[in-house]
Amino acid sequence: MKILVIQQKMIGDVLTSSILFKVIKDEIPNAELHYLINTHTFSVVDNNPFIDKFIYFTKEAESSKKELFKLAKSIRKEKFDVVIDVYSKLSSNIITLFSGAKTKISYHKFYTTSIYTHNVKRHKTASTKAGLAIENRLLLLEPLGIKIATAQPKIYLKEEEITNAKTFLEKNNIHLNKPIYMVSVLGSGLRKTYPFEYMAEVIDTIANQTKGSILFNYIPNQLTEAETVFNLCKPETKKHIKFDVFGKSLREFLAITSHCTAVIGNEGGAINMAKALNINTFAIFSPWIDTATWGTFESNHHINVHLKDYKPELYANKAEKEMKNESLELYKIFKPAFFTDKLKTFLN
Template sequence: MKILVVRFKQIGDAILSSVICKSLKETYPDAKVDYVLYDHVAPLFEHQDYLNKVISISKDEQKNPFKYLKKVWNVTRTDYDIVIDIMSTPKSEAFTLFSRKAKYKIGRWKPKRGYTYTHSIPEPSSEFDKAEKFLKMLKPLIDDGVDVKLDKNYSLTFLSEEKNDLRKRMKEAGVDFNKIIIPLAINSRRESKVYPIDLMKELAKKILDEFDCQIILYYSPNEKEFAKKFHEELNWDKRIISDINTKSIRELGALLSNCDIFVGNEGGPRHLAQAIDIPSFSIFSPGSSKRDWLSRDNKRHEGIEPKDVLSDKTYDNLSYEEKYRLITPDIVLEKVREKMELVPKYIEKK
């Protein structure tokens, strides 16, 4: 059995979509399960026991249709038995077009599209979270009598040497592992998902004063200036560490693996924290829904959105920023305090 799963999206979506790969591997333990991703996301899925191969699409291949189709052609020569096109765009559908021998070619139902699919799956209702929606794409197998092992808990593991290397670098940067280590997500790839920076600074101060902890401001190379400015505006508080530059998404994963609890803006790194399974509490922007992005009934990973604070008719009359500011640092602090009950270091110090 050979299975191909195609997902062209960013970090958070790729992590959530991996529940399909994991469920298929649990259903078919001897199957070869391959995952197609953009090249900046692909390294994150190396060394995962539910994947046999991670196939990356480079930026050059993304932009050049001839190189892209050549890549798709070469990949599909493996003759997969099942091809799942999660993205379901004209571009990603090329994988099912060229996989003529596949018994199952599954994609999302969209008007005037998906002619190469054997099964087109309607978009599930909003009662399901993202991970549950992705698993609905396995319905054709279930309908054919396959005992599919549906597993909505996504996970990622990192090598001991990766985690040990980051731990060493963290110590060199001044991290004291006797304290609670909190990676604080102060930034986001999308500006609209960045919690007002003055409120985030106030939240950082309150967390530092409340708990025996250190805060790590992680960042990619192009986010360094933002993080350093944040630290400077907090008078270079020595309890904040801003000298650990994660050069890759795997380095960020290894760093988070050495931390105790994740706090801050919702986004790809928060999903990464959940995949590693350190407790997390996230702040959702007015344009996002925690119902979509958080796993249901999982108390280790929770969040807050503006509508949790104000849900009456006056909410719609507020500006975007006014909605965001409904989430005060004190409200977040109280939620973080509750989440600390899941942190061993906090429990030991009580």
């Protein structure tokens, strides 16, 4: 059986959907599994032993109808038996429609039901600690006769990558026998970024409580914003921050993170990747992001904090997504004092 799984766009989505491959291989060992993803997301699924082949949704296919149909045509030539469209947007609708696969699976949407042979309705309430993002993806396997309640994403690093990261940290006077904290100081956008002055308070708490080494997770074009957060920290805190110690690629970041005690900060890709590396996490959710979906595997090792937990009256008769346009104002209300005790308990 030849199966194509489609998951475009964000790194966190691509990582989360990668759970499908091991589950399928466990049930159908001889299945040939292909993964259609955006090129920039490859690093989180590189070296995954359950994925046989990658197909890339390029920037050209994203911006050109001609290139999109060219990609769809090349996929049709692969003669897939099954297409599982997790992304379920116009581009993946077109690819699935022209795939020629006998079995086409995606989520139920009234305007795409004719494209798919199986239209799966999402659950609205999580039944396990895995959360809806994982549970609903696993529902897409039921048309194949595969029923499983939970699965956890995993990132597969090579031993060489882990060793190189260890050497890199030691060369920068970061000792692995002492706590190391990776701080996700910035979100993927302003509406997913905890206010800088509040994040500085969080970092002050980490430094004061642990005396450990603190690394910042940011990319080169976020340097100015990361420096702003750094400058807002107390002088004593700055002594613990190794500002210039970071991976030059996503794989290097992952390898460095694998040596950390915990990842703390804005909910998003870094938090999801840390969980997939079995690293402790403390996630500060944006006021408009749904914890039922993305607050995966919450436990003493994976803590989520959300404004709704402390000010439920603000969400009366509203879903989190309805608050997106109010996120910046809501962030101002969500002061670190709400969860400082919870953070200290986590650090202990």
